Amino acid sequence: MFGRHRLVWLEGDGWRHLLSTVPDQWSASIERWYRSDWPLVVRRQDADIRSGELSVGLAQPPDPADGIKKRLPLRVPFSHVYRSAAPLQLRAAIACAPDHWRPQLEALAAEAEAAGITLRVFGSLALQAMTGVPYLTPGSDIDVLLQPDSRRQLADGIRLLSRFGSRVPLDGEVVFPCGEAVAWKEWAAVSDSAVRSRVLAKSRMNVRLASTEELLMQLGGDHD
Numbered sequence: 001m002f003g004r005h006r007l008v009w010l011e012g013d014g015w016r017h018l019l020s021t022v023p024d025q026w027s028a029s030i031e032r033w034y035r036s037d038w039p040l041v042v043r044r045q046d047a048d049i050r051s052g053e054l055s056v057g058l059a060q061p062p063d064p065a066d067g068i069k070k071r072l073p074l075r076v077p078f079s080h081v082y083r084s085a086a087p088l089q090l091r092a093a094i095a096c097a098p099d100h101w102r103p104q105l106e107a108l109a110a111e112a113e114a115a116g117i118t119l120r121v122f123g124s125l126a127l128q129a130m131t132g133v134p135y136l137t138p139g140s141d142i143d144v145l146l147q148p149d150s151r152r153q154l155a156d157g158i159r160l161l162s163r164f165g166s167r168v169p170l171d172g173e174v175v176f177p178c179g180e181a182v183a184w185k186e187w188a189a190v191s192d193s194a195v196r197s198r199v200l201a202k203s204r205m206n207v208r209l210a211s212t213e214e215l216l217m218q219l220g221g222d223h224d
Contacts, residue, residue, distance in 0.1 A: 003179045003204050005122045007039035007085045014080025026072050029060055038131050045205050052078055061133050087120040093129035101168050108164045117157050120145040144172035151219045158188050177218045
């Protein structure tokens with residue numbers, strides 16, 4: 001099943017299905033995505049989602065008047081998805097970042113790669129890289145995804161994000177093998193605690209409080 005943040009591309013019938021079901025004020029945005037063949041982004045699945053459907057989202061560029069990015073919650077039949085992909089790797093999006101961020105992002109990507117860590121991006125930077133449309137504003141964060149394979153990789157990744165997070169506005173999540181995600185800043189805040197902690201974990205279907213011990217048990221390899 002497709003997890004949160006995964007990118008999906010629709011065939012023509014999928015776009016036409018959306019246009020027939022959404023409010024009129026959303027039509028222009030959907031038609032633009034259709035003409036450009038831009039991907040939609042998988043979001044948390046609606047509680048009443050029907051079999052054979054997928055909950056996706058389309059984030060509009062910031063409104064020139066108030067800077068608000070409106071997010072359109074959509075549903076599409078699986079049968080209309082002709083391609084899907086993991087979120088963009090950080091390295092692929094750096095060229096679209098503001099000049100003053102690029103040196104630090106290049107250094108972050110290089111250190112992550114040297115440590116065997118793959119960092120991906122979602123949110124405004126990813127959308128700007130995929131569409132060429134301005135999404136980033138002076139108040140934007142850089143949303144990153146860390147998907148560790150081991151406890152060692154998790155610890156190294158958190159240290160890396162914490163260090164670079166003091167230089168550029170990094171935000172985002174740690175995604176565990178089960179697909180549940182925890183804000184990396186929240187994980188960093190509790191990971192040094194000797195007391196068993198609980199963190200807010202988001203899955204493709206719901207949000208719950210999960211114990212750090214439970215999540216760590218999913219990771220193999222070396223302990224920190």
